[in-house]
Amino acid sequence: MPPVFSHGDLRLYLLNLLDEAPRHGYDLMQALSDRTGGTYTPSAGTVYPRLSKLEEEGLVTKTVDGRKTVYEITDAGRAEVSARSGDLAGIEAGLADSVRLIADEVRAGVREAMRSLQADLAAASSAPSRPTEPSASDARTSAREQVRRADELLSEFRTEVRADLRSHVARGGDLAASVIDDLKSALDEAAAAVRRATRG
Known part of the structure; x- marks a missing residue:
């Protein structure tokens, strides 16, 4: 099965997940695994650098909640998700295809x-x-x-x-x-x- 996320898609999909609700890093990794039918389980070394980059770009903020760091999308991040809704639709279609293949x-x-x-x-x-x-x-x-x-x-x-x-x-x-x-x-x-x- 070809990769679900091509270049740049993972960054956008992380933003999309944060647009749904604030999440901590492990929650994001689990959500990515769930949405791809278990065919893609990213490592912390893949997710956290992208979250740091999104924070540098002002698209997400992070707050420490006990031992967890919670990430939340900013207005600028929401604007990007909205502007790239067509790209997200293509990614979602790919995920749906993955689920159908498993069935x-x-x-x-x-x-x-x-x-x-x-x-x-x-x-x-x-x-x-x-x-x-x-x-x-x-x-x-x-x-x-x-x-x-x-x-x-x-x-x-x-x-x-x-x-x-x-x-x-x-x-x-x-x-x-x-x-x-x-x-x-x-x-x-x-x-x-x-x-x-x-x-x-």
């Missing part, structure tokens, strides 16, 4: 996992019987091992998808109902394939 990746990952599971189940259900059947004890041991594998796969899938979805929403991303509808449909299809394979 698309989650959706594609779920579909691919379900397709793979369905193909494996179909192959298992159509495999010819072995000429020499294993003993009942061997068959039970093998079946238990496959159940254990299924438990692991389902647990990993649940953990990964849940983490992806929660992280996406925590970063302020939109989550369309169609994504969850697609997930339910894929899971229903996988469950039906398991039933067909086990009821042979």
